[in-house]
Amino acid sequence: MKMKAAVMVELGKSLEIQEVTLQEPNANEVLVKIAATGVCHSDLNALNDESTPLPTILGHEGAGIVEAVGPNVKGLKIGDKVALSWVPYCGTCEFCVTGAVHLCESAFGPMFNGTLLDGTSRLNKDGKTIYHNSLLSTFAEYAVVPELSCVKIPDEMPLTQASLIGCGVATGYGAAVHAAKVTPGSTVAIFGIGGVGVNAIQGARIAGAAKIIACDVKEANLEIAKKFGATHTINVACENTEEQLKAMSDGYGVHFSIDCTGNTIATENAWKGTRKGGTVVAVGAFNPNKTLNLPAGGFHRLGKVLKGSFYGDTQPFRDFPVIARLYLDGKFNLDDLILNRIQLNDINEAFEAFHNDCCINVGRTVIEFPLENNFDNKRTIEFVTVENSFKRTDDTELVEA
Numbered sequence: 001m002k003m004k005a006a007v008m009v010e011l012g013k014s015l016e017i018q019e020v021t022l023q024e025p026n027a028n029e030v031l032v033k034i035a036a037t038g039v040c041h042s043d044l045n046a047l048n049d050e051s052t053p054l055p056t057i058l059g060h061e062g063a064g065i066v067e068a069v070g071p072n073v074k075g076l077k078i079g080d081k082v083a084l085s086w087v088p089y090c091g092t093c094e095f096c097v098t099g100a101v102h103l104c105e106s107a108f109g110p111m112f113n114g115t116l117l118d119g120t121s122r123l124n125k126d127g128k129t130i131y132h133n134s135l136l137s138t139f140a141e142y143a144v145v146p147e148l149s150c151v152k153i154p155d156e157m158p159l160t161q162a163s164l165i166g167c168g169v170a171t172g173y174g175a176a177v178h179a180a181k182v183t184p185g186s187t188v189a190i191f192g193i194g195g196v197g198v199n200a201i202q203g204a205r206i207a208g209a210a211k212i213i214a215c216d217v218k219e220a221n222l223e224i225a226k227k228f229g230a231t232h233t234i235n236v237a238c239e240n241t242e243e244q245l246k247a248m249s250d251g252y253g254v255h256f257s258i259d260c261t262g263n264t265i266a267t268e269n270a271w272k273g274t275r276k277g278g279t280v281v282a283v284g285a286f287n288p289n290k291t292l293n294l295p296a297g298g299f300h301r302l303g304k305v306l307k308g309s310f311y312g313d314t315q316p317f318r319d320f321p322v323i324a325r326l327y328l329d330g331k332f333n334l335d336d337l338i339l340n341r342i343q344l345n346d347i348n349e350a351f352e353a354f355h356n357d358c359c360i361n362v363g364r365t366v367i368e369f370p371l372e373n374n375f376d377n378k379r380t381i382e383f384v385t386v387e388n389s390f391k392r393t394d395d396t397e398l399v400e401a
Contacts, residue, residue: 005123005140006347007130009055012048014348015139020057020130023122024068025144030076031068032084032145035159035371037061037138038364039350040167040195046133047351053114056131057123060086061364062138063162065371066150073147081153083162083324085170085316086134088117088148102311111135117146138163139347141369151320154328160341160366161334165323166316168364169334172199172260173323174312175283177207180256184208187254189245190230191270192261193221195337196283196312198228198362200258202332203312205229209256213248215241215266224362228333236269245273253278260284264292277303283312337363344369 001022006015025031038061046052066080076082089096089104096104110117114131122144123130123137136145153162175196176182188204190197193216204212205228213232214225222233234244246253253275259267262284270280271294286292294306326332342350342365350365 001142003141004344005057005130005137006059006344007055007125008047008052008058011050011052011054015047015058015351017345017347018125020123020125020140022140022142022144023124025070025073025122026116026118027070027072028147029070029116029122029144030066030073030082030147030150032062032064032082032143032150033067033371034062034064034138034141034143034369036063036163036366036368038164038167038366039347040364041354041361042167043133043139044351044354051112052133053131055125056114056133057137057140058133059138059140060084060134060136061163061167062136062143063153063159063165064143064369065159067142070147076147076150076152080150081155081157081159081162082150083153083165083320084136084138084143084145085149085151085166085320086136087311087314087316088135088146091148099315100313101315102313107135116144139344139367141344151316153321153324156328157324159371160338160368161327162324163366164334164337164364165320168195169199169323169337170314170316170319171283171312172196172201173203173206173332174314174319175258175260175281175309176200176203176256176312178313178315178319179283179307179309180204180258180279180281182207182209182256185210186256187211187213187249189213189215189234189254189257189270189273190225191215191236191257191259191266192263192284193218193225193230194260194361195364197258197260198225198337200260200283201225201228201230204256204258206326206331211248211254213245213254215269220360221362224360227336236266241269242272249275252276255279257281258283262286264290267292268294271304271306274304276301279305279307281307281309283309338366339363340365341368343367
């Protein structure tokens with residue numbers, strides 16, 4: 001089938017809006033009509049990363065409606081609303097069978113190579129391969145993705161809000177609830193109030209923390225943090241962070257610190273401001289050329305835990321529906337994470353905003369796609385491949401987003 005997509009054709013350059021060809025899903029794959037997709041800073045990183053294969057379609061935060069399924073797909077049907085996870089897992093390795101699906105390595109080889117799980121691409125233009133991004137490539141009208149990237153969500157869940165769940169929202173929420181295991185009545189410090197940090201605040205609030213301290217260098221971000229549940233703030237550029245954290249926690253330090261910055265200095269400050277027996281979670285990605293320095297004297301007597309957390313220890317099929325339900329129940333704020341709503345043709349404006357220090361970065365610009373064509377009672381979708389063509393016609397009536 002032909003579709004419109006934003007294609008990365010050159011390192012660091014603007015994306016090009018092109019008509020590309022998408023092939024049908026293989027046995028364990030799903031065709032999703034993309035309804036909305038967030039523009040994440042990680043997409044900018046990929047745009048500037050020399051290891052990104054070219055050409056590629058970026059985008060890894062998305063939600064939409066199932067349009068077709070491969071013959072081995074059992075858990076989804078045409079018309080289901082889904083939020084997409086960019087980290088599918090194998091389900092059989094040692095990590096998966098013990099519940100730590102976020103540590104499964106099966107997706108990363110294909111992910112780095114720009115393919116789907118079987119090592120091939122479903123995308124091309126005039127017969128030339130186009131690569132996938134994070135096994136999703138949501139900057140397009142449709143995506144063929146692994147079944148294990150599709151998490152069914154309630155029919156009443158709006159898809160623009162749902163599109164945010166799969167990356168920063170789940171990572172921040174999971175960092176507080178699953179990685180740190182924040183306890184009711186505790187004191188929590190969150191470092192870095194961006195797309196992940198603000199959701200770590202929400203996770204800590206939902207977990208029952210009594211005091212949530214937002215730590216950042218931007219006063220605007222600290223003000224925004226209060227809207228999501230922060231009870232106190234520290235401008236780490238102006239104040240002694242360790243002293244302030246201890247002053248706000250009876251001199252002991254906080255019970256939990258969650259560093260979302262990827263800055264080793266922030267992690268060191270988080271460690272110093274956390275009490276004996278406390279937990280420090282580092283969820284941001286460090287520069288591999290940096291060194292993390294912690295005081296060695298009396299280290300064994302502190303009883304502290306320093307933990308790295310990938311994807312907030314998220315289990316998508318457990319956590320995405322929970323977050324959706326919390327939103328629908330008015331307990332999780334996704335609405336205020338939507339900074340702008342744009343069309344695909346305007347995608348480069350969202351990338352340009354990342355370079356503007358005056359722009360708010362607590363949230364996402366979301367690309368929305370029109371879904372009106374999906375509400376016809378009869379629809380025909382055609383896929384064209386080198387070997388053959390595949391046609392599906394169905395009478396499924398979809399629920400409007």
